[in-house]
Amino acid sequence: MRVFKLIYKNALRHKLRTALTVLGIAxxxxxxxxxxxxxxxxxxxxxxxxxxxxxxxxxxxITFTLPVAQKQKxxxxxxxxxxxxxxWFGGIYQDPKNFFAQFAFEDTSMFRLYPEFIVDxxxxxxxxxxxxxxxxxxxxxxxxxxxxxxxxxxxxTIYPGTWDFEIVGTYRGRDETIDDSQFIFNWxxxxxxxxxxxxxxxxxxxxYVIKIDDPARAAAISQAVDAExxxxxDETVTETEAQFxxxxxxxxxxxxxxxxxxxxxxIGIILLVAANTMAMTARERIxxxxxxxxxxxxxxxxxxxxxxxSLMIALMGGVVGMLLMxxxxxxxxxxxxxxxxxxxxxxxxxxxxxxxAFGVGVLAAVFPxxxxxxxxxxxxxxxxx
Amino acid sequence: MGLFLSYTWRNLTTRKLTTALTVLGMGxxxxxxxxxLMLGHGLQETLVATGSTxxxxxxxxxxxxxxxxxxxxxxxxxxxxxxxxxVNAEGKPIAVxxxxxxxxxxxxxxxxxxxxxxxxxxxxxxxxRGELVRLTAGRMFTPGTSEVIAGxxxxxxxxxxxxxxxxxxxxxxxxxxxxxxxxxxxxxSELWGDVDQVQQAFRRNIYSSVTVRLRDPALFEQLxxxxxxxxxxxxxxxxxxxxxxxxxxxxxTFITVVGQVVSFIFGLGAIVGAMIxxxxxxxxxxxxxxxxxxxxxxxxxxxxxxxxxxxWIALLGGAVGLVAASFMSLVQVSTTNWDTFSxxxxxxxxxxxxxxxxxxxxxVMGLVGGFLPAVRASRAKIIESLRAA
Numbered sequence: 001m002r003v004f005k006l007i008y009k010n011a012l013r014h015k016l017r018t019a020l021t022v023l024g025i026a027x028x029x030x031x032x033x034x035x036x037x038x039x040x041x042x043x044x045x046x047x048x049x050x051x052x053x054x055x056x057x058x059x060x061x062i063t064f065t066l067p068v069a070q071k072q073k074x075x076x077x078x079x080x081x082x083x084x085x086x087x088w089f090g091g092i093y094q095d096p097k098n099f100f101a102q103f104a105f106e107d108t109s110m111f112r113l114y115p116e117f118i119v120d121x122x123x124x125x126x127x128x129x130x131x132x133x134x135x136x137x138x139x140x141x142x143x144x145x146x147x148x149x150x151x152x153x154x155x156x157t158i159y160p161g162t163w164d165f166e167i168v169g170t171y172r173g174r175d176e177t178i179d180d181s182q183f184i185f186n187w188x189x190x191x192x193x194x195x196x197x198x199x200x201x202x203x204x205x206x207x208y209v210i211k212i213d214d215p216a217r218a219a220a221i222s223q224a225v226d227a228e229x230x231x232x233x234d235e236t237v238t239e240t241e242a243q244f245x246x247x248x249x250x251x252x253x254x255x256x257x258x259x260x261x262x263x264x265x266x267i268g269i270i271l272l273v274a275a276n277t278m279a280m281t282a283r284e285r286i287x288x289x290x291x292x293x294x295x296x297x298x299x300x301x302x303x304x305x306x307x308x309x310s311l312m313i314a315l316m317g318g319v320v321g322m323l324l325m326x327x328x329x330x331x332x333x334x335x336x337x338x339x340x341x342x343x344x345x346x347x348x349x350x351x352x353x354x355x356x357a358f359g360v361g362v363l364a365a366v367f368p369x370x371x372x373x374x375x376x377x378x379x380x381x382x383x384x385x
Numbered sequence: 386m387g388l389f390l391s392y393t394w395r396n397l398t399t400r401k402l403t404t405a406l407t408v409l410g411m412g413x414x415x416x417x418x419x420x421x422l423m424l425g426h427g428l429q430e431t432l433v434a435t436g437s438t439x440x441x442x443x444x445x446x447x448x449x450x451x452x453x454x455x456x457x458x459x460x461x462x463x464x465x466x467x468x469x470x471x472v473n474a475e476g477k478p479i480a481v482x483x484x485x486x487x488x489x490x491x492x493x494x495x496x497x498x499x500x501x502x503x504x505x506x507x508x509x510x511x512x513x514r515g516e517l518v519r520l521t522a523g524r525m526f527t528p529g530t531s532e533v534i535a536g537x538x539x540x541x542x543x544x545x546x547x548x549x550x551x552x553x554x555x556x557x558x559x560x561x562x563x564x565x566x567x568x569x570x571x572x573x574s575e576l577w578g579d580v581d582q583v584q585q586a587f588r589r590n591i592y593s594s595v596t597v598r599l600r601d602p603a604l605f606e607q608l609x610x611x612x613x614x615x616x617x618x619x620x621x622x623x624x625x626x627x628x629x630x631x632x633x634x635x636x637x638t639f640i641t642v643v644g645q646v647v648s649f650i651f652g653l654g655a656i657v658g659a660m661i662x663x664x665x666x667x668x669x670x671x672x673x674x675x676x677x678x679x680x681x682x683x684x685x686x687x688x689x690x691x692x693x694x695x696x697w698i699a700l701l702g703g704a705v706g707l708v709a710a711s712f713m714s715l716v717q718v719s720t721t722n723w724d725t726f727s728x729x730x731x732x733x734x735x736x737x738x739x740x741x742x743x744x745x746x747x748x749v750m751g752l753v754g755g756f757l758p759a760v761r762a763s764r765a766k767i768i769e770s771l772r773a774a
Contacts, residue, residue, distance in 0.1 A: 024658060258424075
C-alpha cells in the first residue's frame with residue numbers, strides 16, 4: 001500500500017502540471033465522446049426501427065412518388081397486416097434554418113403503425129376531423145413555443161404555395177431514442193389541393209409503411225410486394241425499416257468516416273499531452289529512481305511507480321471528461337437539432353472513453369519507464385536535476 | 386531582436402523530444418482545423434463553380450433545388466424568347482430547358498446505394514456551358530436515343546457509368562457514349578441525356594429548369610423583374626452562380642458547426658500541452674532566468690522571451706499542420722449534398738484565407754498557452770533563482 005501512497009504523492013508533486021494534464025486529457029475525452037455521439041446520432045433512425053415494419057418506395061429513388069392505388073394491392077399480399085402511407089412535405093416555416101421533418105400521413109391509422117408515438121388523448125380524432133390539422137412532436141412545440149390550437153403557416157417547396165396548419169395535439173416518443181420533432185398532418189389536405197391546382201400530381205404518395213405478421217418472413221414479403229409491381233410503370237423497392245434508414249446513413253458515409261478518423265486523432269493528441277508530462281516527470285526524477293534501485297527496488301517497482309502515476313492522471317482526466325460530457329452534449333444537441341432530432345448519450349461511448357483513458361495511461365508510461373529502468377545507477381545518481 | 390530570436394530558437398533545440406511532442410500535438414490540431422475548413426471550402430467552391438454569372442436559371446417559385454422544381458412548357462418557351470437572352474450564329478437563343486431527376490444507383494466501391502442526378506438536356510448544351518464543361522472521351526449523345534454522357538466523378542464512382550458501359554433506370558438501359566469534365570464543378574456528379582428521352586422515361590411532361598445565356602450579365606436584374614412580374618409566369622429567376630452556391634448551405638453549415646466545436650476542444654487540448662511544456666521550460670531554467678535578470682534583463686524582456694518561445698512552437702506546429710493539410714487537397718471525397726439529396730464529388734480546397742486562419746489559430750494557442758508560464762518566469766526573484774540549484 002506504500003506504493004500507492006508514493007504514486008499519489010508523486011502525482012501531486014507538480015500540482016499545476018498534473019492539473020493541466022488532467023485537464024488536457026479531459027478535454028480530449030470530451031471531444032472523443034462528442035464525435036462518438038454525433039456518429040451514434042446518424043444511426044438513431046436505424047436503431048429505432050421496428051423489425052415488423054417494411055418500407056416500400058419507388059425503385060427510381062426516394063424522390064419519386066408512387067400511385068396511391070398500389071395500397072390495395074399491397075394489402076392483399078399474404079403476411080401483410082396493415083398498410084399506411086407517408087409523404088415528405090418539405091415546407092419552410094419562416095426561414096429554411098428552422099428545419100424539421102413534416103410528413104403527410106394517410107390518415108390516423110398511421111399512428112397505429114407507430115406505437116412508439118404516444119399521442120395526446122383525443123388528438124387523433126381531432127386530426128381526423130380537421131382538414132388542415134396537425135399533430136406535432138413536443139420538442140418542436142417547445143422549440144418554437146407553439147400552443148395547441150395555434151395556426152402555423154408554411155411555404156411549400158415541393159407543393160407550391162402557402163399552407164396553413166392548425167395544431168390539434170402533440171405526441172411524445174415512448175422513450176428517449178424516438179424522434180420528438182416531427183410535424184404530422186393529413187395527406188388529404190395535400191390531395192384535395194392538388195386535385196384543384198395540379199391534377200397530374202394528385203393520387204401520389206411518398207412511400208408505404210407495411211406492418212407484417214412475422215418479422216422472420218420480412219425478406220419473402222418484401223419480394224412479394226416488389227414482384228407485384230415489377231414491369232409496371234411504378235416499380236418499387238421494399239426493405240425493412242432498418243435497411244431503409246441505413247440507406248440514409250450510407251449517404252453520409254464520408255462524413256461518418258471522417259468523424260471516426262478525427263475521433264482516433266483525438267486519442268493521439270491526449271497521448272502526446274500525457275506522454276509529454278510523463279517524459280518530464282521521469283526525466284526530473286532519474287536520480288530518485290537510481291536511489292530506489294540502490295535500495296534494492298527492482299525494475300518492476302519503478303515501472304509500477306511511473307505506470308501507476310500515469311494511469312492515475314489519465315483516469316482522473318477520463319472521469320472529468322466524462323462528467324463534462326453531459327452539459328456539453330446537451331448544448332450541442334440544441335445546436336444541431338435540425339440535423340439530429342435524436343442525440344443519444346450512449347453507455348458504449350462512456351465505455352470506449354474509459355478504455356481510451358486507460359490505454360493512454362499505459363502507453364504514456366512506456367517510454368519514460370523504459371528509460372528510467374535502463375539508466376545505470378551510477379549515471380542516475382550523477383545526474384543533476 | 387536577433388539575439389532574442391536565436392536565444393529562443395536554441396532553447397527549442399535543446400529539449401528536442403519535448404519540443405517535438407508539443408509541435409506535433411499543435412500540428413495535429415492545426416491539421417484538423419485546416420482540413421475541416423478546406424472541406425467546407427471545397428464543397429462551396431464546387432457548387433460556386435457549377436454556375437456562371439453570364440447565365441440565368443428559371444425554376445418554380447419557392448423551389449430551392451432543381452430536383453423539386455417544375456417549369457411548364459409554356460413558361461419555358463416564354464423564358465427562352467426574352468430579348469435579354471443571347472442568340473447564336475443561327476439566330477437561335479442560347480438556352481436549355483432541362484429536366485433533373487434523382488436515381489438511386491450503386492457505387493463501384495462498397496456497393497452502397499446513392500442518388501445520382503440525371504439531367505435531361507438539349508444537344509446544344511455545350512453552347513451554354515462550353516467554357517466550363519468539355520467532352521473528354523467518346524462523343525455527345527444522339528438526340529432521340531437512350532444514350533447518355535457521364536460526368537467524370539460519376540463515371541469513376543458508379544457502376545455502369547463508365548464509357549461504353551450501360552446503366553439501367555426508369556425501365557430502360559442507357560448506354561454511356563461519352564464522358565465529360567466540368568473541372569470539379571457539380572456537373573461532374575451528373576449523367577446527361579436527351580431531355581425528351583428522359584422526360585418520356587420518367588413520364589414527365591414538364592421541365593425542372595430553364596437556363597439561358599444573357600447577352601450581358603448586367604441585364605440580369607432587368608430580366609428578373611420582367612419575369613417575376615409577368616402574371617403568366619410562376620417562376621423565380623436566379624443568377625446561376627448564386628443559385629448553385631446556395632445549394633451547399635446545409636452540408637457546409639453542418640461541417641462548419643461540427644468542425645468548429647471539434648477545433649475549439651482540440652485547441653484547448655493543445656493550449657494545455659503548450660502550457661505544460663512552457664511551465665517545464667521555466668522550471669528547468671530557474672538559474673538561467675536569475676542570471677539573465679542579474680545581467681540586467683528586465684521583467685518585460687523575460688516575459689517577452691518566453692512568450693516568443695511559445696509562439697515559435699505554435700508557429701512550427703502551425704506550419705507542420707498546414708503542410709500536412711495541403712496534401713489533403715489531392716484527395717477527392719464524395720458525399721450526399723443534403724440540400725439536393727444527391728451525391729456530390731468535391732475536393733479539399735486550400736485558400737489563402739484558410740492558411741491565415743490556421744496560423745492565427747496556432748498563434749492564439751501559443752500565446753494563451755505561453756502567457757501564464759511567461760508571467761511566472763518574469764516574476765522570478767533574482768536571489769532565489771540563483772540559489773535554486
